[in-house]
Amino acid sequence: xxxxxxxxxxxxxxxxxxxxxxxxxxxxxxxxxxxxxxxxxxxxxxxxxxxxxxxxxxxxxxxxxxxxxxxxxxxxxxxxxxxxxxxxxxxxxxxxxxxxxxxxxxxxxxxxxxxxxxxxxxxxxxxxxxxxxxxxxxxxxxxxxxxxxxxxxxxxxxxxxxxxxxxxxxxxxxxxxxxxxxxxxxxxxxxxxxxxxxxxxxxxxxxxxxxxxxxxxxxxxxxxxxxxxxxxxxxxxxxxxxxxxxxxxxxxxxxxxxxxxxxxxxxxxxxxxxxxxxxxxxxxxxxxxxxxxxxxxxxxxxxxxxxxxxxxxxxxxxxxxxxxxxxxxxxxxxxxxxxxxxxxxxxxxxxxxxxxxxxxxxxxxxxxxxxxxxxxxxxxxxxxxxxxxxxxxxxxxxxxxxxxxxxxxxxxxxxxxxxxxxxxxxxxxxxxxxxxxxxxxxxxxxxxxxxxxxxxxxxxxxxxxxxxxxxxxxxxxxxxxxxxxxxxxxxxxxxxxxxxxxxxxxxxxxxxxxxxxxxxxxxxxxxxxxxxxxxxxxxxxxxxxxxxxxxxxxxxxxxxxxxxxxxxxxxxxxxxxxxxxxxxxxxxxxxxxxxxxxxxxxxxxxxxxxxxxxxxxxxxxxxxxxxxxxxxxxxxxxxxxxxxxxxxxxx
Ligand code: PRX
Numbered sequence: 001x002x003x004x005x006x007x008x009x010x011x012x013x014x015x016x017x018x019x020x021x022x023x024x025x026x027x028x029x030x031x032x033x034x035x036x037x038x039x040x041x042x043x044x045x046x047x048x049x050x051x052x053x054x055x056x057x058x059x060x061x062x063x064x065x066x067x068x069x070x071x072x073x074x075x076x077x078x079x080x081x082x083x084x085x086x087x088x089x090x091x092x093x094x095x096x097x098x099x100x101x102x103x104x105x106x107x108x109x110x111x112x113x114x115x116x117x118x119x120x121x122x123x124x125x126x127x128x129x130x131x132x133x134x135x136x137x138x139x140x141x142x143x144x145x146x147x148x149x150x151x152x153x154x155x156x157x158x159x160x161x162x163x164x165x166x167x168x169x170x171x172x173x174x175x176x177x178x179x180x181x182x183x184x185x186x187x188x189x190x191x192x193x194x195x196x197x198x199x200x201x202x203x204x205x206x207x208x209x210x211x212x213x214x215x216x217x218x219x220x221x222x223x224x225x226x227x228x229x230x231x232x233x234x235x236x237x238x239x240x241x242x243x244x245x246x247x248x249x250x251x252x253x254x255x256x257x258x259x260x261x262x263x264x265x266x267x268x269x270x271x272x273x274x275x276x277x278x279x280x281x282x283x284x285x286x287x288x289x290x291x292x293x294x295x296x297x298x299x300x301x302x303x304x305x306x307x308x309x310x311x312x313x314x315x316x317x318x319x320x321x322x323x324x325x326x327x328x329x330x331x332x333x334x335x336x337x338x339x340x341x342x343x344x345x346x347x348x349x350x351x352x353x354x355x356x357x358x359x360x361x362x363x364x365x366x367x368x369x370x371x372x373x374x375x376x377x378x379x380x381x382x383x384x385x386x387x388x389x390x391x392x393x394x395x396x397x398x399x400x401x402x403x404x405x406x407x408x409x410x411x412x413x414x415x416x417x418x419x420x421x422x423x424x425x426x427x428x429x430x431x432x433x434x435x436x437x438x439x440x441x442x443x444x445x446x447x448x449x450x451x452x453x454x455x456x457x458x459x460x461x462x463x464x465x466x467x468x469x470x471x472x473x474x475x476x477x478x479x480x481x482x483x484x485x486x487x488x489x490x491x492x493x494x495x496x497x498x499x500x501x502x503x504x505x506x507x508x509x510x511x512x513x514x515x516x517x518x519x520x521x522x523x524x525x526x527x528x529x530x531x532x533x534x535x536x537x538x539x540x541x542x543x544x545x546x547x548x549x550x551x552x553x554x555x556x557x558x559x560x561x562x563x564x565x566x567x568x569x570x571x572x573x574x575x576x577x578x579x580x581x582x583x584x585x586x587x588x589x590x591x592x593x594x595x596x597x598x599x600x601x602x603x604x605x606x607x608x609x610x611x612x613x614x615x616x617x618x619x620x621x622x623x624x625x626x627x628x629x630x631x632x633x634x635x636x637x638x639x640x641x642x643x644x645x646x647x648x649x650x651x
Contacts, residue, residue, distance in 0.1 A: 020450035023428040024426075074299070096279065096302045099342045104133070112344065112346065114127050118351065140173045150175030150176060152199075182607075186604055190221065204221040278296070280295075286547060301490070309339035309342075322366065376403075412454045428449075437492070438491060464487050541568070552566050565631060580602075
């Protein structure tokens with residue numbers, strides 16, 4: 001069954017290469033996950049896994065007490081009475097900021113480095129857990145002084161600066177929710193998210209640095225707020241670049257001015273939240289033009305984030321962990337802002353581009369801070385691989401002990417390069433499959449797992465997955481099918497903000513009783529999962545998730561465009577790239593200049609990552625009789641493949 005809509009990056013094995021790559025016995029035996037297995041009386045991951053599948057609630061409640069402090073224990077681990085609106089740890093009271101920040105202040109981590117931040121220009125800042133707590137406390141007081149209350153949704157649009165982490169933690173500390181919009185998004189994307197979340201307060205910066213250029217965050221925020229139906233009352237501005245910006249005195253406030261008031265250093269109480277209270281919204285692209293605001297919870301989310309980070313990346317007290325993602329994506333939420341701090345880890349956050357001012361920048365950072373664990377994306381590996389083995393070889397990477405990958409299938413060639421040149425054949429690669437929806441890792445290896453390049457290996461503890469046919473039967477042999485999760489998990493999204501029916505329809509209706517992930521996959525003879533690609537109208541560009549419909553509506557918002565279609569086609573570095581087909585309005589003629597203008601227009605509206613690779617002018621588009629654009633036909637044509645069943649094509 002060929003149901004994939006995306007390029008296949010990781011399904012073939014190279015002949016002659018080893019089938020498995022084994023982590024060292026020492027790493028495996030000393031791992032956090034084996035320590036837990038032994039406590040439970042098991043001698044292998046497999047035995048432990050089987051037990052967690054028989055007793056998932058016991059397992060997850062173990063995790064909830066192993067990694068976290070609760071203000072009040074829960075009554076019920078899992079409440080399935082209103083499926084698929086599952087509830088976890090009901091009756092429990094908790095706040096992730098207590099676990100990630102507050103509790104360290106009175107413990108052994110008080111003076112331990114929590115965060116090492118390096119700017120693109122080379123400035124370095126360090127925060128101990130004690131200082132982190134002060135920053136978060138101050139930021140929380142500032143938010144309270146602006147009238148932010150429990151339950152409010154604060155939109156945050158910042159570059160990769162420490163204040164982004166403080167802002168997120170501060171929002172949750174006072175019981176409000178954050179909706180972080182990635183700093184690479186632009187006006188339309190930001191405006192749509194502000195409006196959907198009804199944010200009265202937006203946090204932004206005067207600008208951000210990326211590739212030695214200023215990203216005009218404030219200018220974009222102003223335009224988005226002006227279009228946001230008068231919703232936004234206050235824009236809190238973090239100073240980063242110091243360049244001139246427009247300032248609306250009745251609406252804009254400088255963070256540093258408010259934060260300087262002595263009252264902001266008074267202790268700000270951390271709100272005690274119900275486990276099922278919503279903690280944050282994170283928008284992601286789906287099959288329609290409106291982004292989905294996925295709702296994550298206060299309790300279950302942190303249980304899974306802490307357990308997966310500890311057991312997959314094996315975080316130990318002396319580790320220096322570096323996740324290269326942006327906090328504006330789920331990877332950054334779970335595995336920068338929250339997970340590492342819950343575990344009391346030391347982590348590195350780097351503000352800028354991997355290749356600025358030279359392609360060795362990442363390896364220089366790894367050497368400088370003695371990074372032991374690096375978690376990144378295939379697109380970054382591919383782009384750095386281009387510069388050759390000599391670049392990483394100039395740096396001392398001997399402290400690295402584990403590597404990680406996320407966001408899209410990693411092609412075996414990139415996997416092997418990362419393993420051989422960066423990890424020096426010593427560091428296993430944790431290829432973690434998960435989604436904004438899942439909140440935490442779902443299919444991932446751990447330090448005991450024999451690895452196959454390009455496969456996320458097997459489900460995490462307590463997670464039961466499968467590959468099913470459209471009819472709901474297990475796919476046979478090596479056939480591809482729909483990737484499903486067979487039972488609820490604690491960090492799962494709880495609903496789609498303002499649209500619970502869309503939550504049911506999108507995830508739980510295609511194969512009733514199963515969560516359908518929107519990915520096609522196959523399971524091999526060893527039970528290893530291979531992700532093939534998206535089956536919906538989502539394109540993964542450099543690991544970023546974009547909806548074809550978003551790109552199409554950005555194109556149609558240009559006065560020259562009557563109709564538009566967007567598809568993803570394989571791209572060597574980006575994994576997939578966006579290609580578009582445009583029907584012009586009368587009075588407009590195709591030209592290279594117009595194509596370029598349209599590419600830039602999409603970039604301006606949605607953000608540079610959404611800028612199409614090509615704009616093709618066409619007289620018509622293949623459509624079904626009901627008027628839906630048949631993107632698969634466009635794609636087949638572009639790839640020179642058979643166009644498949646055309647029986648529904650408009651006559
Ligand atoms: O298609 C899968 C791909 O990324 C999708 C989720 O995207 P997003 O919500 O943006 O979250 C990305 C970060 C967790 C999935 O449906 N994907 C993610 N990780 C992998 C992957 N594909 C293959 N291998 C992975 N490790």
